[in-house]
Amino acid sequence: MAKKEPASVSMLVLALLKGREMYGYQIIEELDRRSEHVFQMKEGTLYPVLHGLEKDRLVTAREAVTDKGRTRRYYAVTEKGLRVLEEKEKEWQTFSRAVTAILAGA
Amino acid sequence: MAKKEPASVSMLVLALLKGREMYGYQIIEELDRRSEHVFQMKEGTLYPVLHGLEKDRLVTAREAVTDKGRTRRYYAVTEKGLRVLEEKEKEWQTFSRAVTAILAGA
DNA sequence: TAGTATACCTAGATGTCCTATGTATGTCAA
DNA sequence: TTGACATACATAGGACATCTAGGTATACTA
Numbered sequence: 001m002a003k004k005e006p007a008s009v010s011m012l013v014l015a016l017l018k019g020r021e022m023y024g025y026q027i028i029e030e031l032d033r034r035s036e037h038v039f040q041m042k043e044g045t046l047y048p049v050l051h052g053l054e055k056d057r058l059v060t061a062r063e064a065v066t067d068k069g070r071t072r073r074y075y076a077v078t079e080k081g082l083r084v085l086e087e088k089e090k091e092w093q094t095f096s097r098a099v100t101a102i103l104a105g106a
Numbered sequence: 107m108a109k110k111e112p113a114s115v116s117m118l119v120l121a122l123l124k125g126r127e128m129y130g131y132q133i134i135e136e137l138d139r140r141s142e143h144v145f146q147m148k149e150g151t152l153y154p155v156l157h158g159l160e161k162d163r164l165v166t167a168r169e170a171v172t173d174k175g176r177t178r179r180y181y182a183v184t185e186k187g188l189r190v191l192e193e194k195e196k197e198w199q200t201f202s203r204a205v206t207a208i209l210a211g212a
Numbered sequence: 213t214a215g216t217a218t219a220c221c222t223a224g225a226t227g228t229c230c231t232a233t234g235t236a237t238g239t240c241a242a
Numbered sequence: 243t244t245g246a247c248a249t250a251c252a253t254a255g256g257a258c259a260t261c262t263a264g265g266t267a268t269a270c271t272a
Contacts, residue, residue: 038204098144102118
């Protein structure tokens with residue numbers, strides 16, 4: 001309906017990965033924490049999104065094993081991913097401002 | 107993924123109807139105008155939404171014929187609709203604030 | 213040793229919105 | 243006067259994002 005609504009999940013994931021690499025489960029926890037429990041993403045949502053981002057080369061993945069023997073897949077955002085993130089952020093600002101204007105009864 | 111994302115189209119429509127009654131085609135034009143061309147809603151999106159809102163008693167409709175002979179369906183928001191709108195607005199604020207926090211790298 | 217947390221994964225359903233199309237009338241220019 | 247475009251309504255079918263529900267496996271804790 002809008003010119004283009006920012007696909008929120010992938011945008012949020014890219015934003016989280018901007019600072020440092022993270023593994024899937026951690027992304028879910030961080031989103032929950034930083035959003036003060038507004039975003040409670042399901043694993044069934046996140047993992048397919050991560051695979052998509054990897055396929056599109058917006059993130060890279062590396063496998064690592066903890067001292068306790070757990071295997072994790074760490075994701076890091078690529079240059080391309082950062083550019084896409086910037087684009088999505090702009091779209092979000094536009095979208096958000098427009099909604100606010102309508103709600104305010106401009 | 108979020109606690110609940112506000113269904114944007116119905117929220118925006120209710121918000122537009124808050125001030126005065128409007129007919130479908132006019133809603134599309136007003137959305138475009140007030141959002142500065144960010145929201146270019148399609149008729150195929152709006153009309154089913156209006157029918158749904160009517161069915162849920164969030165709006166009422168009345169038919170009117172212009173002096174030129176055109177038939178229009180004017181929609182007005184109900185008390186129930188106003189309550190739902192308020193709810194959706196709160197959800198939007200919560201959602202929007204959370205996204206901003208994540209993007210800011212909180 | 214049973215339950216919970218961690219950590220990954222996929223298939224299929226759902227819901228929102230879009231594309232495409234249809235009907236009918238009004239207006240304006242060629 | 244006719245052909246193009248705007249107005250005004252409508253629906254069917256598809257695309258896409260996210261959710262539900264399930265699965266596997268290991269580690270910790272009561």
